[in-house]
Amino acid sequence: MSTQTTTAKNLSFVLEGVSQVKFEDRPIPELKDPHDVLINVRYTGICGSDVHYWGHGSIGDFVLKDPMVLGHESSGVISKVGSEVTTLKVGDRVAMEPGIPCRRCDPCKAGKYNLCVDMAFAATPPNDGTLAKYYVLPEDFCYKIPDGISLQEAAVVEPLAVAVHIVKQAAVSPGQSVVVFGAGPVGLLCCAVARAFGASTAIAVDIQATRLDFAKEYAATAVFRPAKTSHSENATRLKEENGLDLGADVAIDASGAEPAVHTGIHVLRAGGTYVQGGMGRSETCLPVMVACTKEATIKGSFRYGSGDYRLAVDLVASGRVNVKQLITGTVTFENAEQAFKEVHAGKGIKTLIAGVEE
CATH class of the missing domain: 3.90.180.10 (Medium-chain alcohol dehydrogenases, catalytic domain)
Known part of the structure; x- marks a missing residue:
């Protein structure tokens, strides 16, 4: 037109x-x-x-x-x-x-x-x-x-502020390992913010190889492509390939896909934190037994809150996030x-x- x-x-x-x-x-x-x-x-x-x-x-x-x-x-x-x-x-x-x-x-x-x-x-x-x-x-x-x-x-800055809020919900701290499911804009930015917060490991997970290629060049320290096997098997392979013997400190889902939810909770270490940032179906299944026995902290994340936008601007201005x-x-x-x-x-x-x- x-x-x-x-x-x-x-x-x-x-x-x-x-x-x-x-x-x-x-x-x-x-x-x-x-x-x-x-x-x-x-x-x-x-x-x-x-x-x-x-x-x-x-x-x-x-x-x-x-x-x-x-x-x-x-x-x-x-x-x-x-x-x-x-x-x-x-x-x-x-x-x-x-x-x-x-x-x-x-x-x-x-x-x-x-x-x-x-x-x-x-x-x-x-x-x-x-x-x-x-x-x-x-x-x-x-x-x-x-x-x-x-x-x-x-x-x-808007999607970056979403990622800032997610990573703050996860309370990511220096030296931690973080696994991010979904290598779209928010997932990629979660990897970048996690690294800016001091995470030593930020693993991007996606089913699309081209997205993973970009993630590795951008902010991920490693990438993982799930196979058509069980969620627990994918989690086990992810941990083995990345030296996460006890599991990841933090798992973040930025995809909304149910397989990512399952794999994310399976990949956590005992006492780890899982944050749901991606919106998928209104109702989804959850591996409750795994979450309970790991005593996992499970949080949701919605948009952004006080200080998130200003921090997002600062992260770009300082060059810590590109x-x-x-x-x-x-x-x-x-x-x-x-x-x-x-x-x-x-x-x-x-x-x-x-x-x-x-």
Whole structure:
């Protein structure tokens, strides 16, 4: 679809129904709170959840009922600031944290705002996402990026913050061994963050050889491709091949696949920690006996919480995590639909969509 972008007020990429998208020029959003800022969105990464909404129209209880702007992995430039904004000014380049909590419920007051009962998260029905020329956020959910970080890299801060939260949930510490199931963007970043936290071993597990090849070049110290055998047999072979006689200190699933859940718990040492970061089927089986006899700590991980986004920016700025390597390519805003089709087909690691500049 050909679209004029130079005169657009707020050109947006809108999901109308399953596999039905359109470009729509919407009104420029207003600043409704004195602490809000208006952002000219410059780059947006395509996430698996975006593709899932595009292909299925729902994720769990979140069902598309009205047209919704897609996108939530974004960076941009401040275009306007509210009267009470003190930390940002027009022209500042920022990474955008795309979920706004209520700040009043018990989880929010307990410092776990990612569990807010009234979270308004971008591109999650009924909330519009960031694939638009302009987007509004509170100033404290915008993170000014140093000159050494590009706006493309800043868009990848969102999945990096997810990985930061997962690795913090696992309490990874120096010298530990970590096994990460799923070598997609979040799994790869979990390997990188685990290494940044001091893990001596970060083993990437996937069924796709090309992903494992990339993982080994990126941040994994070793890779493992499961065979079509039992989960316990795969776990035993993984431990033998990597010198983990007693098992891994930490296992992280970033795939959502049930075989990974089983193998992950089998690969743990006694007293080890398992973190579920990938979302798969709403219900799955668990090797309860193994988990009990190992007295494993099992945790979930959801999005990101206090301090995760800022730490993600610091990890990139310091060079401890390289997100540039994950960026497969950038497409124009007009080619957003084609980019979604290619990501759905499994092409590339992280594809970015360039925004409409002012």
